[in-house]
Amino acid sequence: MHLLLAAGFTFTGLIQQVVSGAGAGAVYATLALALVLIYRAMDVANFAQGEMAMFSTYIAYALVGGDFGLLGTKLGFNGLHLGLPQAFWIAFAIAVVASFGLGILIERVLIRPFEGAPLLTLVIVTLGLFSIVNGLAGFNWGYVFKTFCCPFPQSAVNAGGVSFNYTDLGIIAVTVVILVAMAVFFRYTKLGLAMRAASLYPESSRLVGVRTSWMLALGWGLSAAVGAVSGILVAPVVFLDPNMMQSVLLFAFAAAVLGGIESPVGAVVGALLIGILLALVGTYIPGGENLRTPFALLIIVVVLLLRPAGLLGRPETRRV
Template structure:
């Protein structure tokens, strides 16, 4: 019984950590621009695909990963420069639609560059499962969980201890006042896309050995990451992390104990209930509208 529960939790935490990293990307961009970037899932895909290509070209894994993250960050910055910035005076809804367009474009481009099949990527430290209390866990799951913890720590430090992080927070609270205080909000916007792409990219590379990678891999991960961000309270980075873990674990437990047919439904029902009871998410700050 315990073994079974452990098995479900391993699965839930691994998957949930991926949702969390994707959700974190949503939160960061939302903070800087009020835009929900629906191309977030595509960052996951670009990083995974790039890593696989680089590995096939014979580049050692650590170098391949660094280059792939760099490529993904470049894609994020280009997205901001070429698609978001030219339209920065448009309404938020227009910008969101632009990101949907960008996501379709990126998927199409990926199909052209990498083909339409799926690719596998070797796990960082082998695929022999580790048996804990009768449940089997892949070493890759430890990498996913470990990397997520490190990223949470770095993000906390960045937002609370560095000037740049504080400037980002200030921009999210009030862009106009932030600009008056000498913060370069345009730079902050670029930075937010770069950071979100980096987080999506890291998530993509961590999960690729488990999920495989293909042009459409980011679609559902993006959607679940979005749910995580909403659940935790849009714009609250730590909320996105909690949201991701809640969605991941509840999915695994539902599949294990109730019925796998309701797995996705239960995750969405939790979100609905939370949003009805707490419209700003679990950890969101109540928004105030100035009249």
Template sequence: MATFIQLVVDGLSTGSIYAAIALALVLVHQATGLINFAQGGMAVLAAYSAWWLTARGVPLVLAILASIVLSFLLGAAVERWLMRRFERGDPDTAVVVTIGLLTLITGICGWLFTYNNQQFPSLFSLDAVSFLGVSVSQRSIGTTLVIVVVMFLLQGLFAGTKLGLALRAVAINPQSAAFSGLPVERLLMVGWGLAAVLGAIAGAMVAPQLTLTPGMLDNALVYALAAVILGGLSSPVGVVVAAWIIGVLENLAAVYIPLIGYDLKVAVPFILIFVVLVIRPQGLFGRKTVVRV
């Protein structure tokens, strides 16, 4: 039983990493209607910015806050000067542009900071807390709590604020939103900026656990996309729960299903995606879209 609980706890910790990126994907989709594959690259760039500042004596908290501000400006600039040219065209073209942007940002990070592993300082202690034979680090606990707080803030943003409702209106129908008097272009910039802020927070939480490299979040981005599909693009709570489910089931399958083991545990989220899409295409917590014709 102790082994089982330990696997569950470790899975929740790993799932929090996936959830951090998944929340940023949900935010940019809710604000623009697009899936931003460059989100992982923008998060890594923010983490490198904070690391560069700490290497020059800036306190960690101030360095992370500075990277958050820079990320907001970067996200808004990307929307204004790049994505705006494609947002009203074919959505597939815009998605391809975000993939190209991911490659570009990763290359820039490697060019500026090299591809060597860098140690990113953690906001939380590495000391472990033991309870009923289960050991979990304070860093994992802190990361999970931060993700939970961000999840509720994001849910509250879209459900209970004028800004969140305006962002959703722009994403659903920008023409109608413009006719209603909403500043569509400004809201799109804000949406991309806020998504970049979430990416910066995710990068700061994840980098101490994975070590900082340009491709640090490549694998996590795949799992985050799986969590978005499972949880539903319209539900921040859903994607976090889905990310935790993926992390826990991946760990349990690796230990208790010999056919899968550690080598094939990467297949677990894809099996879950297949099952969920067959049973509930909108995701576990997503809303079914009704189109009037």
């Protein structure tokens, strides 16, 4: 107790950390949802997910501010931007749709040749994609931090001594909307059902006329779109640069593992828990800001050792 007091512990302070941790967790949740989408479709963690989200964010940034980087300079359309009052949200929508298209393109061009390849091959390919996307963004926009602001008002509401940031509230709301939309899509639409069927029983699905390979492409498209949301939402908080999503990706991995890597609800629950835990670690442990990444490593290892299926996943059975 003394230790806590020494660190300036107050109850409202604790609640405050929990609230802002949940806001950060919501960002991890959207990226974790994107990871889960691809994991369910092809049993591989997409190491390029964060970089794809980063690139989507640059697209939105370019549309709002008219900074198309080197490409814009070469083609002479830098400075062209959406001079509208709602520019941010229009750019957001365009970037999400563009990411959907790019996700499908990536699957068709880079992933499709490796369908059914061994795990190591797929991991190497997604890491190659990681490098390509990171290199492209760095080549075009450089490695200087950019500010990209702001989807939500930069103020907060106060309730009982705890301030609720509009940014955090907004991000949480967006995450809930995505989760609900995904649940509806996969449960009630024919396309969603076909996608689930294609990943669970590829042969049977093919027999009843589902184009399984295209379902995979669609999965990548959706995943890229969901990931784009996380990138655009987190950019105002962490600044925009080609490496901005690396730690976010790690926290999203930790969230997906904690929640059960096949479970969308698990990913969101896991992400909120991770967000809150990391906020507490950052505040109450000396030097905690640096220890957030190793802490995520610890969570991944402990969860995998004690409960490999995660909180909400179903235990894996293997036939040998």
